[in-house]
Amino acid sequence: MRSTWTGGTALTADSEQLALAVHESRDGAFERLVARFETSLFNYANRLLQSPLDAQEVVQDAFVRAHHALTSQYDGRRVRELALKPWLFRIARNLSLNRRRGHNHDLERPLSEFDDGRIGPLVPAISVTGIVEAREERDALERAIESLPDDARELIVLRFMEEMSYQEIAKCTGQTESALRGRVFRSLKLLRAALSEGEAQSCNAETC
Amino acid sequence: MQCRNVLTHIDAMRTDEIDSQDRDRIRQHLDDCPSCEESVTDLEGFAALARSLRHSPSESLAERVCSSVLDSYDSFDLDGDRVWVAFSSAGLRMVDIAAADESDFRERYRKRFGRELRRAPIPENCRKSVEAAMLGLPIGLDAIDFSGLTEFERDVLTTIRKIPRGEVRPYAWVARAVRRPRAIRAVGNVMANNPMPFVLPCHRVVPSSGGVGNYAFGPDRKRRVLRSEGAPIELLDSLAREGVRFVGSATTRIYCFPSCRDARRIREENRVPFRSAEDAARKGFRACLRCMPETASA
Ligand SMILES: [Zn+2]
Ligand SMILES: [Zn+2]
Numbered sequence: 001m002r003s004t005w006t007g008g009t010a011l012t013a014d015s016e017q018l019a020l021a022v023h024e025s026r027d028g029a030f031e032r033l034v035a036r037f038e039t040s041l042f043n044y045a046n047r048l049l050q051s052p053l054d055a056q057e058v059v060q061d062a063f064v065r066a067h068h069a070l071t072s073q074y075d076g077r078r079v080r081e082l083a084l085k086p087w088l089f090r091i092a093r094n095l096s097l098n099r100r101r102g103h104n105h106d107l108e109r110p111l112s113e114f115d116d117g118r119i120g121p122l123v124p125a126i127s128v129t130g131i132v133e134a135r136e137e138r139d140a141l142e143r144a145i146e147s148l149p150d151d152a153r154e155l156i157v158l159r160f161m162e163e164m165s166y167q168e169i170a171k172c173t174g175q176t177e178s179a180l181r182g183r184v185f186r187s188l189k190l191l192r193a194a195l196s197e198g199e200a201q202s203c204n205a206e207t208c
Numbered sequence: 209m210q211c212r213n214v215l216t217h218i219d220a221m222r223t224d225e226i227d228s229q230d231r232d233r234i235r236q237h238l239d240d241c242p243s244c245e246e247s248v249t250d251l252e253g254f255a256a257l258a259r260s261l262r263h264s265p266s267e268s269l270a271e272r273v274c275s276s277v278l279d280s281y282d283s284f285d286l287d288g289d290r291v292w293v294a295f296s297s298a299g300l301r302m303v304d305i306a307a308a309d310e311s312d313f314r315e316r317y318r319k320r321f322g323r324e325l326r327r328a329p330i331p332e333n334c335r336k337s338v339e340a341a342m343l344g345l346p347i348g349l350d351a352i353d354f355s356g357l358t359e360f361e362r363d364v365l366t367t368i369r370k371i372p373r374g375e376v377r378p379y380a381w382v383a384r385a386v387r388r389p390r391a392i393r394a395v396g397n398v399m400a401n402n403p404m405p406f407v408l409p410c411h412r413v414v415p416s417s418g419g420v421g422n423y424a425f426g427p428d429r430k431r432r433v434l435r436s437e438g439a440p441i442e443l444l445d446s447l448a449r450e451g452v453r454f455v456g457s458a459t460t461r462i463y464c465f466p467s468c469r470d471a472r473r474i475r476e477e478n479r480v481p482f483r484s485a486e487d488a489a490r491k492g493f494r495a496c497l498r499c500m501p502e503t504a505s506a
Binding site for chain 1 (some may be wrong): 215216217220223225254255257258259261262263264265266269270272273274276278284311318322323324325328330373374
């Protein structure tokens with residue numbers, strides 16, 4: 001599975017080039033930036049806010065701010081030193097958090113210690129092709145992700161959907177890499193718990 | 209190594225974000241611990257699946273973002289010219305007939321405004337405004353996006369809109385009109401960098417000493433545009449040769465710029481030439497309220 005992972009350093013040099021191109025107002029640079037990150041940022045914001053409308057606004061705002069910073073605020077040196085991907089995610093994160101405050105949610109709350117005393121499997125044994133075909137299982141996973149606490153859901157998104165390295169996630173969320181390892185682990189365990197809870201509920205509903 | 213400790217590291221190990229010492233110890237543990245080994249498999253399965261769970265934005269998002277941040281450009285042919293137009297949602301930003309191609313126009317725009325352009329079809333009202341402007345017709349201010357220009361540039365560029373079609377005014381007149389009578393050279397710079405020729409009629413601004421002066425598209429083009437608008441180019445040339453800058457009427461005792469509509473109505477036998485506004489005033493002539501020639505006597 002390692003070969004499918006696209007995070008890490010492979011895209012970093014490319015991203016730096018892109019940030020610089022936007023800084024210099026090169027032809028099509030900003031459009032390339034938007035094309036590359038719009039799905040990532042939208043998925044992230046939508047997973048944080050669980051509202052597609054709010055997420056669209058956050059992403060639009062994030063791109064506008066990023067463009068302004070890259071073209072009007074930052075000098076060339078700062079742009080060259082910028083880790084573009086986590087920087088963009090951080091902008092979207094802050095905007096999402098601001099929006100959340102109005103809704104009385106708090107992403108900054110520490111992840112509640114979760115330990116059921118078992119170390120067992122992190123995720124249910126689901127075959128990759130199986131879940132894609134099996135809509136029900138996929139929906140179950142989707143519901144389980146939705147039910148996670150904000151901070152656990154955020155890490156699942158950044159680490160597994162957006163394939164960010166621990167270093168990048170650290171830059172985005174402001175946590176240390178070693179703390180993040182523990183948090184990712186606990187997030188996975190929470191996800192597993194949410195999945196088995198969902199399973200139990202659907203069994204009850206079907207009177208099994 | 210404890211199972212729990214191992215499990216907090218297997219995800220980082222999955223993507224090679226772990227030092228070799230830890231990796232060796234974890235591998236050792238996994239060889240002996242089926243439960244942890246199973247977790248590794250599950251984790252890889254989940255990681256492979258997770259990306260397909262991403263939510264996608266609506267198709268219009270990128271378009272909305274780009275159109276809110278970037279200015280757009282388009283081009284069209286008009287009377288033998290390829291007209292390049294940059295515009296924002298607030299209106300026209302740049303007009304050019306000298307760009308060699310798309311990238312040349314983008315480069316000119318970048319130099320002028322430090323901003324990137326994207327190709328997009330020009331809105332009908334923008335196109336109509338440019339077409340009208342190139343026929344010498346006045347364009348409403350609401351069709352123009354002045355953002356990115358200095359206050360002085362704005363003042364100068366909105367002032368020259370008041371010069372009627374078929375007439376010209378000296379740089380000094382513009383400088384006076386914006387209450388910066390000494391800033392004649394600065395007015396010249398604004399004219400030279402006018403982002404919207406035709407729309408903001410810098411071709412109607414000429415040197416006090418006569419002649420048509422400089423123009424972004426060359427003096428010949430300037431003459432052609434002025435002539436097409438009905439400005440009395442030949443008359444202005446011959447008056448300039450004689451050092452005549454103003455023309456008065458012996459009957460009304462009012463003096464004008466020679467291209468002023470009122471001046472051109474003066475009959476040949478009543479026409480009184482002046483070399484300066486002071487000269488006219490000394491001989492008891494009043495300045496025309498329409499073309500305000502006294503403002504040019506710097
Ligand atoms: Zn173990
Ligand atoms: Zn007059």
